[in-house]
Amino acid sequence: MKKTFSIGGVHPDDKKISAGCAIEVLPTPKTVYISMAQHLGAPAKPVVAAGDRVKTGQVIGEPSAFISAYVHSSVTGTVKSVAPYRDLAGNPVMHVEITVEPDEWAEGIDTTDTLVTEIPQDVRFIVDRIKNNGVVGLGGATFPTNVKLCPPPGKKADILILNGAECEPYLTSDYRIMLEKNGQIVVGAALMKHVLGVDRVVIGIEENKPEAIAKMKEAAASLAAGSSDYAGIEVMTLKKKYPQGGEKQLIDAVTHRQVKSMGLPIDVGAVVQNVATSLAVYEAVQKNKPLIDNTVTVTGECFPKQSNLLVRVGTPLSYIIEYLGGMPESAAKAISGGPMMGKAIANMDAATLKGTSSILFLTREQTKRNPETNCIRCGKCAEACPMGLEPFLLNKLARNNMYDELEQNAIQDCIECGCCLYSCPANIPLLDVIRIAKGEVIRIIRGRTAPKK
Amino acid sequence: MTTTIIWTIVAITVLGVLLAVVLYLVATKFKVEEDPRIDEVEKVMPGANCGGCGFAGCRAFAQSCVESGNLDNNFCPVGGNEVMKKVAAVLGLEVHEKAPMVAVVRCNGSCANRPTVNDYDGIKSCKVKAALYSGDTGCSYGCLGCGDCVAACQFGAISMDPATGLPVVDEEKCTACGACVKACPKHIIELRFKGPKNRRVFVSCVNQDKGATARKACSAACIGCGKCAKECPFGAITVENNLAYIDFTKCKLCRKCVAVCPTGAIHDVNFPAPAPKPEAKPAPKPASAVKPAEEQKQEKPVAPKTAATDKKEE
Numbered sequence: 001m002k003k004t005f006s007i008g009g010v011h012p013d014d015k016k017i018s019a020g021c022a023i024e025v026l027p028t029p030k031t032v033y034i035s036m037a038q039h040l041g042a043p044a045k046p047v048v049a050a051g052d053r054v055k056t057g058q059v060i061g062e063p064s065a066f067i068s069a070y071v072h073s074s075v076t077g078t079v080k081s082v083a084p085y086r087d088l089a090g091n092p093v094m095h096v097e098i099t100v101e102p103d104e105w106a107e108g109i110d111t112t113d114t115l116v117t118e119i120p121q122d123v124r125f126i127v128d129r130i131k132n133n134g135v136v137g138l139g140g141a142t143f144p145t146n147v148k149l150c151p152p153p154g155k156k157a158d159i160l161i162l163n164g165a166e167c168e169p170y171l172t173s174d175y176r177i178m179l180e181k182n183g184q185i186v187v188g189a190a191l192m193k194h195v196l197g198v199d200r201v202v203i204g205i206e207e208n209k210p211e212a213i214a215k216m217k218e219a220a221a222s223l224a225a226g227s228s229d230y231a232g233i234e235v236m237t238l239k240k241k242y243p244q245g246g247e248k249q250l251i252d253a254v255t256h257r258q259v260k261s262m263g264l265p266i267d268v269g270a271v272v273q274n275v276a277t278s279l280a281v282y283e284a285v286q287k288n289k290p291l292i293d294n295t296v297t298v299t300g301e302c303f304p305k306q307s308n309l310l311v312r313v314g315t316p317l318s319y320i321i322e323y324l325g326g327m328p329e330s331a332a333k334a335i336s337g338g339p340m341m342g343k344a345i346a347n348m349d350a351a352t353l354k355g356t357s358s359i360l361f362l363t364r365e366q367t368k369r370n371p372e373t374n375c376i377r378c379g380k381c382a383e384a385c386p387m388g389l390e391p392f393l394l395n396k397l398a399r400n401n402m403y404d405e406l407e408q409n410a411i412q413d414c415i416e417c418g419c420c421l422y423s424c425p426a427n428i429p430l431l432d433v434i435r436i437a438k439g440e441v442i443r444i445i446r447g448r449t450a451p452k453k
Numbered sequence: 454m455t456t457t458i459i460w461t462i463v464a465i466t467v468l469g470v471l472l473a474v475v476l477y478l479v480a481t482k483f484k485v486e487e488d489p490r491i492d493e494v495e496k497v498m499p500g501a502n503c504g505g506c507g508f509a510g511c512r513a514f515a516q517s518c519v520e521s522g523n524l525d526n527n528f529c530p531v532g533g534n535e536v537m538k539k540v541a542a543v544l545g546l547e548v549h550e551k552a553p554m555v556a557v558v559r560c561n562g563s564c565a566n567r568p569t570v571n572d573y574d575g576i577k578s579c580k581v582k583a584a585l586y587s588g589d590t591g592c593s594y595g596c597l598g599c600g601d602c603v604a605a606c607q608f609g610a611i612s613m614d615p616a617t618g619l620p621v622v623d624e625e626k627c628t629a630c631g632a633c634v635k636a637c638p639k640h641i642i643e644l645r646f647k648g649p650k651n652r653r654v655f656v657s658c659v660n661q662d663k664g665a666t667a668r669k670a671c672s673a674a675c676i677g678c679g680k681c682a683k684e685c686p687f688g689a690i691t692v693e694n695n696l697a698y699i700d701f702t703k704c705k706l707c708r709k710c711v712a713v714c715p716t717g718a719i720h721d722v723n724f725p726a727p728a729p730k731p732e733a734k735p736a737p738k739p740a741s742a743v744k745p746a747e748e749q750k751q752e753k754p755v756a757p758k759t760a761a762t763d764k765k766e767e
Contacts (some may be wrong), residue, residue, distance in 0.1 A: 090586050090587030090591075091586070343586075346570075346571050346586045346587060367574070432578070
């Protein structure tokens, strides 16, 4: 029997309409805007100034704290400005604006396509390459990968899980890289396996992607036949259920271990990385290529040209849309990410980030919110919550600012997957309310624990 | 039958007397010593329990007044100086008179001034909207218009103006408790001196973008040009992060800044209509409301020569 996580979950329609589109390289735009806040944690500190000439892959931002990451120039050109620019939510964020010239790669970057399968034995070397090339988790949270691969002392991982679930409807970028760059992903997995010192790597893929499963199995088998470094890498077919790609859900699905409240995956000996992160790790370590491009799905029923594009970080969204033939009339909402967890784009001039996985266009019909009615205590939200929470209760408590009770009811464990909102027959904006209260409760918890340090 | 009734009455009476004695003894034995003045102070409080003073309610405030021994750090914004005088009388303490305050909405991004660039279809809550994105106009600092301040006001002093989409403060009802200040995720509302005859001058903008960006997003935005700061004879105006701020403790209400502001971001309220200026200096913006007529008759203009249009923000 195929595995999946044990509690909650919903089954939204797949809608992987861009699955058949091979990854296409998007030509570089005239100007790129590279954000200094492309990762979880402290924003990077810009190290270039207006007028500087930069090469593709050159460092333009340095980490400003332990949890932070390097940012590299995704193009060759001249820095036009280092100033606040609006991100896709419309908020001003420090960006480096670069006028693009033909590519000239920074020294030491291997731009060939040959698959380098030899695993360097020096763990320090691998971690440094990952760090210096600005690799962050591409599953959504953009947590710096090097930090995740170095668990705190006393904690040891025994399994690495690669997330190839791609459980969000519409998204196909991970699917395409699993089809087209499977070898690189497996090498990346082997690199991380070596760093963590684990024996077992599981690549979890949902059953609705049989070609990806076959391709990944094939790649893992052929590499395992060549070298012992690739032993213990297996592909696991998972039953389709949203949010399978959630870190804690995936660990539950693969190992049946459950991370306790406010815990981290490492507490149960697991480290989860996205397949796209694995590809970035491969490029960073084996090719010394910084994370300067990523695969972005551009899709939606109302969008004329479905596609999966290899996009340089910092490309304005408007340029991508222009390239694909412009915004359709019927599109009412553009979303960065999937329809379940993605964020609506308020500013089409904003630039892509390392973690941008998709631009999705939805029509007014599809995004229409029906009027909110009273809670009928049907319990569908509690049934759907993959964290075992009671959203109807959290909603009530949050609306009355009852923070102690919210904490007792584990609001801080909410993963903001949106299953409650999706399943509510009364159209109550559960997640909207809960997300705000969750932030407040986490702030209270941090405030309480911080002075003890 | 009669005996049953009699016995019942007797039993209940005896039981009542016994329990009363027990209650009396317990009450004397475990009596909580409390300063009787707390009750007296509480009596003169407004009793709104709004929390505007920073305490949980009127009783907590009264307790603090009695315990601290002075009234320097305690002030009831709802009752104002009147109530504080009463409190001081009860406790036999000195109280410094405080200038009455009022909530001021520092955003003039009305529908006309600030074109919308996208539609928001989520839950009508400023808190939620602010967490999602910068707002449905080009200005990422201004009013989100979902009315969290209206919901926070216990005195019914704030309402949304459907024409402008901005909150309007009723200065008669506003008690300056500060609930709306806390509720606004964009920190637009500020408590300022109510001013003599309710007249005050303030910068009705919190946009920190550079001039051009701010102007593009909103025609009534402060562009941080600094003209007002140069003009002010009292050094009350500072420009920081492309935004002017008038210190209400230093402002003498001369209204010179209002005249020089190129975008009309500086508002003066409750001043009588200025005399028409001889030279044709472009007025910042057309008046959005006209002054009550009787006020115009009674009051002498403070700075009659200013080109400022009389505006009513509340």
